[in-house]
Ligand SMILES: Nc1ncnc2c1ncn2[C@@H]1O[C@H](COP(=O)(O)OP(=O)(O)OP(=O)(O)O)[C@@H](O)[C@H]1O
């Protein structure tokens with residue numbers, strides 16, 4: 233029940249409302265049930281109702297006296313009406329409670345998803361890099377849903393518990409001895425079947441970890457499916473997925489057996505105790521039939537609800553681990569949050585300077601040691617160097633996604649580490665090495681959903697990126713949907729859309745990481761002209777082996793052995 237306490241703390245108001253509605257519903261049900269005893273006595277013709285309450289048994293006397301003092305005659309019609317009214321109000325309050333449960337459950341799921349997404353998006357880049365994409369997908373899709381279902385099961389368990397207690401209380405008022413025996417019997421049944429709940433909890437945990445692994449693997453495989461199909465290696469994917477799904481299937485089967493076992497076992501044991509109770513009450517203690525009948529109804533329903541409490545609890549523990557796993561992921565990501573705040577960034581009037589910068593990814597061998605270089609404001613600086621020498625890493629350091637382990641990066645003389653990272657990045661236009669587009673229109677891909685960008689600005693950015701002509705030829709122009717990951721466009725077309733995205737906000741610093749590698753000479757020429765036109769107005773940093781980009785550069789650095797050395801453009805092969 234640690235889970236429900238955690239939910240209560242997070243959603244105090246809604247859960248209190250829910251509990252109030254449940255209590256009122258239970259009360260109405262108790263009143264209705266209490267009217268059943270006099271109704272049965274009248275129906276069975278004992279006719280003692282009008283002779284006064286003196287010769288009635290304890291609880292019945294209390295009911296009749298209360299009714300008389302309220303001016304309600306104890307006729308069969310009145311009693312049945314009271315039973316009906318009890319059921320009516322019970323249903324109304326139960327409906328209100330269930331509505332509250334549904335709303336809160338939806339809120340639980342939504343809050344978990346949003347908190348997870350925000351925590352991940354605000355985490356440090358190095359932390360983000362180590363998060364498998366599938367883990368996030370699984371958390372947002374499956375774990376959030378299982379957590380919210382756990383809340384529903386927990387709340388339903390509480391509903392049943394209250395109902396069980398109301399029936400138990402009525403039975404207690406009728407015969408406390410019989411009820412005491414029944415409570416012991418109930419505890420035995422619940423205790424005996426608890427091992428089935430434990431099996432379910434273990435299977436639920438297994439399901440959580442297997443789903444994370446399965447969806448992680450699935451996401452990876454889908455990302456490289458083209459290469460797999462092209463070389464007829466789909467079987468490889470099949471083997472990986474078949475192993476995960478096989479294990480998942482086993483865990484699910486265990487859950488099904490545990491649930492069915494609880495269903496069958498509980499019913500049998502409760503029925504056995506009730507039959508035994510009737511036999512003892514009528515056969516040995518010679519109790520009156522109407523009392524025994526109401527007692528059987530009350531205890532029977534108390535047992536039945538108690539059984540349902542356990543079944544709901546079983547369902548709760550099945551999804552519980554998803555909730556804890558999500559909370560763990562959220563707090564882990566929050567611990568890895570990127571530092572926020574800092575000084576307002578300068579306008580980039582003189583330039584960016586790397587001073588004796590060292591960097592390594594975790595424990596790995598260092599990528600840079602004692603690297604010094606200048607990116608002068610308003611100029612085009614091009615970086616060249618063999619694959620794996622750290623060109624992309626250098627750019628990530630400039631953006632502030634990574635932090636140097638040694639030395640300092642300065643913007644107009646001010647340390648980058650002291651600047652507000654988000655304010656700094658808002659001045660940057662960035663074209664990454666891997667161009668992946670959103671499954672949306674070209675317009676959305678350029679604006680990234682910013683409604684303030686005008687159609688004229690979009691057209692200008694697309695023209696500057698050399699993309700306008702091919703987009704004009706598409707049937708829907710800028711409203712063309714580019715397909716999953718931009719798959720309906722060619723590699724070079726995707727690159728130009730991403731360049732337009734980087735240009736549209738008129739950045740102070742434009743960074744292109746191999747941005748023209750997939751372009752034909754004409755498109756490359758268009759981008760190069762844009763760069764030439766931008767030179768002087770903004771600062772440009774390009775990673776490129778492309779002759780045009782090297783020739784257009786004011787300064788070229790070659791990365792080698794963890795350092796940067798200036799080279800003359802003509803020397804770049
Ligand atoms: N997230 C990472 N974790 C650990 N090592 C990394 C990570 N990213 C890159 N590296 C390593 O750092 C080195 C520099 O990588 P980087 O991507 O900066 O090279 P690059 O010069 O951009 O190469 P390319 O021309 O192939 O794009 C490589 O040896 C690479 O293996």
Ligand SMILES: [Mg+2]
Nearest residue numbers: 623624625665
């Ligand atoms: Mg690179």
